[in-house]
Amino acid sequence: MHAVTHRQLFFQHVAQTSDFPLALEIDRAEGIYLHGSGGQRYIDLISGIGVSNVGHRHPHVLEAIHSQLDKYMHLMVYGEYVQTPQTQLAHALSQTLPPTLDNVYFTNSGTEAVEGAMKLAKRYTGRTEIISCFNAYHGSTQGALSLSGDENFKRNYRPLLPGIRHIRARNWNDIEQISERTAAVIMEVIAGEAGVRVPDATYLQAVRQRCTEVGALLIFDEIQTGFGRTATFWAFESFDVVPDVLLCAKGMGGGMPIGAFISSAEIMGVFKNNPILGHITTFGGHPVSAAASLATLQVIQNEKLYEQAEAKGQLFRQLLKHPAIREVRGKGLMLAVEFDSFDVLKPIIDHAIDSNPVGVITDWFLFCDNSMRIAPPLIITEEQIREACSVILEAVDTLSN
Numbered sequence: 001m002h003a004v005t006h007r008q009l010f011f012q013h014v015a016q017t018s019d020f021p022l023a024l025e026i027d028r029a030e031g032i033y034l035h036g037s038g039g040q041r042y043i044d045l046i047s048g049i050g051v052s053n054v055g056h057r058h059p060h061v062l063e064a065i066h067s068q069l070d071k072y073m074h075l076m077v078y079g080e081y082v083q084t085p086q087t088q089l090a091h092a093l094s095q096t097l098p099p100t101l102d103n104v105y106f107t108n109s110g111t112e113a114v115e116g117a118m119k120l121a122k123r124y125t126g127r128t129e130i131i132s133c134f135n136a137y138h139g140s141t142q143g144a145l146s147l148s149g150d151e152n153f154k155r156n157y158r159p160l161l162p163g164i165r166h167i168r169a170r171n172w173n174d175i176e177q178i179s180e181r182t183a184a185v186i187m188e189v190i191a192g193e194a195g196v197r198v199p200d201a202t203y204l205q206a207v208r209q210r211c212t213e214v215g216a217l218l219i220f221d222e223i224q225t226g227f228g229r230t231a232t233f234w235a236f237e238s239f240d241v242v243p244d245v246l247l248c249a250k251g252m253g254g255g256m257p258i259g260a261f262i263s264s265a266e267i268m269g270v271f272k273n274n275p276i277l278g279h280i281t282t283f284g285g286h287p288v289s290a291a292a293s294l295a296t297l298q299v300i301q302n303e304k305l306y307e308q309a310e311a312k313g314q315l316f317r318q319l320l321k322h323p324a325i326r327e328v329r330g331k332g333l334m335l336a337v338e339f340d341s342f343d344v345l346k347p348i349i350d351h352a353i354d355s356n357p358v359g360v361i362t363d364w365f366l367f368c369d370n371s372m373r374i375a376p377p378l379i380i381t382e383e384q385i386r387e388a389c390s391v392i393l394e395a396v397d398t399l400s401n
């Protein structure tokens with residue numbers, strides 16, 4: 001009998017979400033590198049996806065995890081016991097934010113932060129309408145999926161949530177649709193899956209003003225943009241707009257699962273009664289994840305990783321010049337490299353992954369398949385950026401003629 005390979009087990013027993021998974025077998029990861037079981041080395045230019053902002057297995061994060069493992073893991077459902085990793089993290093997060101964002105509800109994932117925030121807005125305002133943007137991505141559960149602006153992903157899962165209205169992101173006329181019926185407007189500060197679209201500050205400010213006028217909450221989804229990715233700790237900092245609710249996850253855990261929705265104590269207070277236990281979770285803010293997250297936050301701040309993200313992003317832009325590249329968009333280390341079509345881009349991505357002696361991992365966006373996603377760990381060095389770009393350019397040269 002032949003020994004069953006891990007690859008066979010993967011295809012037999014691990015549920016698949018496409019007919020063409022990457023199926024890379026990774027033994028070990030360190031910094032910006034993934035090491036394959038056959039000895040291959042890959043530069044991770046997408047941080048799997050938007051998560052490993054401090055790199056894979058950052059020593060400070062590992063140390064925090066080990067030390068928390070020696071104390072306790074899960075103790076009790078969310079919000080009942082005073083758990084130091086949670087209290088320290090909540091404090092540290094509020095130190096990075098304006099005073100109105102000082103109350104943190106921990107979740108296990110980004111989608112759960114979105115779900116919690118939707119309930120919070122409905123309960124706080126007593127309204128039911130939630131406004132989201134076309135081409136937004138906020139998660140895959142039925143509530144979060146309802147917010148998605150892409151019919152293709154929703155069609156076969158209806159009925160979804162009623163009361164969702166979609167507006168065009170960065171369109172001034174559509175701001176008028178935010179009304180006294182609106183409980184909340186949810187927006188990505190920089191739209192990720194739409195292909196990294198950066199708005200004008202004045203647009204976000206106008207949305208803020210309209211929300212304030214009509215009494216709707218403004219929710220910023222910083223699940224992809226937070227934790228230093230776009231050259232400030234939070235993306236909203238450079239737009240001079242403060243949301244009522246802020247969502248984070250992904251990069252927040254330094255490789256461990258954790259998310260949060262953050263608001264004021266006044267708004268968050270509605271979960272306490274009518275009914276009591278307005279939003280509950282068993283594992284939200286798991287102590288080991290919270291310890292990892294605090295260490296991640298400290299690494300990003302102490303090493304000022306967000307300050308370097310702009311210059312590093314510029315270096316990518318400078319190097320990724322080629323007749324087949326139509327545009328490089330983005331901010332900090334959240335970039336989209338646009339080609340003519342998916343048919344041009346896909347073989348380039350595949351070729352870069354298979355390159356020797358080092359492969360480069362990139363991909364495309366859910367709602368923008370002619371653009372290559374570049375979102376490396378923020379710790380990537382100038383030399384590593386040059387190495388990664390030369391692999392990409394070699395792939396572009398080989399395949400675009």
Ligand code: PMP
Pocket residue numbers: 109110111112114137138139140188192221222223224249250
């Ligand atoms: N919002 C945004 C902007 C995201 O990019 C994502 C994940 N791609 C989510 C929400 C959902 O987060 P998660 O996959 O952790 O549930």
